Amino acid sequence: MGSYAPSYQRLLSFTKHLSSHVSQARHDQALALFHHIQASLALPLDPHVFSLVLKSCAAIHRPQLGTAIHAHVAKASFLSNPFVACALVDMYGKCVSIFPSRQLFDEIPHRNVVVWNAMISTYTHSKCVSDALKLFEVMDVEPNVSTYNSIVAGLADLDDGSFKAIAFYRRMKEMGLKPNVITLLALLPACLGVAALNLIKEIHGYAIRNDIDAHLQLSSGMVEAYGRSGCLVNAHNVFWGMRERDVVAWSSLISAYALHGEARTALDIFHQMELAKVQPDEITFLGVLKACSHAGLADEALDYFARMLTDYGVEASSDHFSCLVDVLSRAGRLHEAYHVIREMPVKVTAKAWGALLGACRTYGDSELAEIAGKALSQIEPDNPANYVLLAGIYASLGRHEEAEKMRREMKERGVKAAPGSSWVVYQD
Numbered sequence: 001m002g003s004y005a006p007s008y009q010r011l012l013s014f015t016k017h018l019s020s021h022v023s024q025a026r027h028d029q030a031l032a033l034f035h036h037i038q039a040s041l042a043l044p045l046d047p048h049v050f051s052l053v054l055k056s057c058a059a060i061h062r063p064q065l066g067t068a069i070h071a072h073v074a075k076a077s078f079l080s081n082p083f084v085a086c087a088l089v090d091m092y093g094k095c096v097s098i099f100p101s102r103q104l105f106d107e108i109p110h111r112n113v114v115v116w117n118a119m120i121s122t123y124t125h126s127k128c129v130s131d132a133l134k135l136f137e138v139m140d141v142e143p144n145v146s147t148y149n150s151i152v153a154g155l156a157d158l159d160d161g162s163f164k165a166i167a168f169y170r171r172m173k174e175m176g177l178k179p180n181v182i183t184l185l186a187l188l189p190a191c192l193g194v195a196a197l198n199l200i201k202e203i204h205g206y207a208i209r210n211d212i213d214a215h216l217q218l219s220s221g222m223v224e225a226y227g228r229s230g231c232l233v234n235a236h237n238v239f240w241g242m243r244e245r246d247v248v249a250w251s252s253l254i255s256a257y258a259l260h261g262e263a264r265t266a267l268d269i270f271h272q273m274e275l276a277k278v279q280p281d282e283i284t285f286l287g288v289l290k291a292c293s294h295a296g297l298a299d300e301a302l303d304y305f306a307r308m309l310t311d312y313g314v315e316a317s318s319d320h321f322s323c324l325v326d327v328l329s330r331a332g333r334l335h336e337a338y339h340v341i342r343e344m345p346v347k348v349t350a351k352a353w354g355a356l357l358g359a360c361r362t363y364g365d366s367e368l369a370e371i372a373g374k375a376l377s378q379i380e381p382d383n384p385a386n387y388v389l390l391a392g393i394y395a396s397l398g399r400h401e402e403a404e405k406m407r408r409e410m411k412e413r414g415v416k417a418a419p420g421s422s423w424v425v426y427q428d
Helices: 004-023 027-040 047-059 063-075 082-095 098-107 113-125 129-137 145-156 162-174 181-193 197-209 216-228 232-241 247-259 263-275 282-295 298-310 318-330 334-343 350-363 366-379 384-396 400-412
Strands: none
Touching (some): 004 047, 027 047, 047 082, 082 098, 098 113, 145 162, 181 197, 318 334, 318 350, 334 366
């Protein structure tokens, strides 16, 4: 009895340290501490320790340890503990596959909303949103905000899921559940997907009324949402109202102005970002290069492209090179653009060749157009726009035989030009 109390105190101390490691994402240290606890204490461990360790297993992909812990908690009859069950479902989903995760979920004797949420979240993270929805419809406990958040986020991430995500959000509100920061963050991409400016304003107003508008990630998301929707005044106001501004917020505002042709403003904001000593990243420079492209600032683009690596150590990606090709092409510097393509140390994308081909039509360079067109037909053999564009260049130069040849090739490959279409979002 005398040695029990000190051992118990040590277990409490260890558990506190373990919790700190996991919450601070120091997962290797958490697992090392867990092995030390097992070796040095004769006491049986409580369920909380296992749920913490399983979180670390999931985070750094340790399926073998996770499976060993599963065997241990099953022997100790801890599967009825919702936090252990939840951590196991999550671990299997992230480290092994969705099938053992669902198998385990089906075997859990007492499933509360936390366990249901773990399985639904596992489905949405694995892009199995239809399975998440099926599970949601057969829940035998009352869903909570976290349940809806997972499904809204999963739907918003689908190519055609924006309207469904918004409808699910409305369904959640009809249930009398109060959205939180996670809900709003999940919903913003859906708003962007359908240009739902009214809903963006609704989210913003809700955040202000509920005193969560100061949340850094949400504020940055609002800057991007307003910016992408063309509401630059609101994007500007949210940004300058932020108490602290991280690289995401700065990059969002730069991209917003670049997207809507306000190139000089975008570059001025980048200069202010540098003065504020905020380190720009690859997304920041994409916004800067796009601003240069829309304004035809080829020399400035070359300068920023060089500074990206020399001043900030940011490696250029295919997207950065494509932007550089685009700005040079728009400025009529076609052979410089082609030289960039030939010297690219990364994979040349259809964006880069497409920018060059489009400019060849504008400036009447059939020689480079042929090179770009052939490259594009290899990268995107089923894209009709490439054939149509090259055929148009030939026709405009009076080379009708080559234009007809492109149309024949298109027909032989079974490539058809898509009919024009447009869509409108109605908001009452």
